[in-house]
Amino acid sequence: MELLDARRAPLLARPFFEGGDPGAIAATIAHVPEVLDATMPFLAQMFGPSALPARTKELVILRTSALLDCRYCIQSHSIAARDAGLARDEVLALRGDGPLSNQFTDGAERALLDWVDAVAGSTGPVSPEIGDALMSHFAEPDVIELTLLAGTTMMLNRFCTALGLPTSPAALARLAEDCLL
């Protein structure tokens, strides 16, 4: 799969290349510029700053990516999670290296991770107990955004995995530094 560079970026895609390498996802979707044009603002909103704390969002993204076994997203969001303040051991636990219960003791985070495991780790409805536990810690708009975040992450997990998108050398170097490869 060709990752387009700034030289080959279609007209609608050019703004996304102005700040340098936009990453493998944008460089791939750029082949269909009208889709990139519609997708990137949505992804920026979902994965960028919002009403939810960055740490909370990274819990959802990294855990979802681990459940869907997406190498690209696990690697990229291990870095994003560390930047959002997660400890290395927390990152490892979210990735499935060690039990979550040892690392996450806060009630809200435990309820959230149970919810993510139900949403991304299985099919069919989420049990009322898990839903109620989440609702006891988060406001309704937060639950909606968190659920959409898990769903958006799943979409990208499958996209990146199916197309075998490469992790950037800079990200791999950073992961190596942190012994997270």
Next chain:
Amino acid sequence: MSAIAKAVADRVLPGRVWLYANYHCNLTCTYCLTESAPKVAKRELGAQRMLEVAAQARALGFTSLGVTGGEPFLLSYLTETISKMAEMLPIVVLTNGTLFTHARLEEARGLAGAPVAIQISLDSADPVANDTMRGPDNFRRVVAAIDALVARGVRVRIATTAEHIDEHELERLCELHRGLGVADEDHVVRPIVRRGRAIDSGLGVDTDLIDLPPELTVTADGAYWSPFGPTVHGGRLDTDLLVSRTTSPLDKPARILLRLVQGRAPGDDAKLDIR
């Protein structure tokens, strides 16, 4: 009036919509933008799609059509298709002029009197110079085709693509086309654009967005900013001037093109006259 019709009426968008009928060609010119040759991927638009684009272009308020390639006359259905397209909008068809057999010429009689111009490439009044760029025996065949088409009442334009052309050379060319019955307003001289095979041949002028008029161009692979956009280099389709992969309904790429044009900085208008 639609936003596109208004933009065309206000000259914000050019009125012509281009269609890449195909990418294959019987020739292999040194400066070919599309690396066309007999065996390349055809990337054919198809007669049905060409008619749809023509109908949608007219409905949107565009005022004329252009058909290019590759060599469009390699397609058996071309004459019939452009004849139908011309019932919707005036049309210019670009050709290398080397495929006008007797049967083709007779078929072309049906284009006489219709709003159709056949634009034939002829790069020099000197057969050797012309054939160096365009292939053996090109000059003789092209001149014969122009003569035969004009004799059948078909409007012929001549396009000269040249890196440099001095006054003397231009005068010789003009004498030639006038002698063939092609008027001065039907002779266009264009620079070589450094895309496609011209890059490898070290020919042409570099271009970017601001150099090219935003003429909506439809291909089998998507819609482009200009007919100079959907070029091929190293066997790979260029994407830098791609507007959208979606081409139907035509309204979609047309609106994106308009948005891109309106997003340009003031004064960033086409610099090269290479229509």
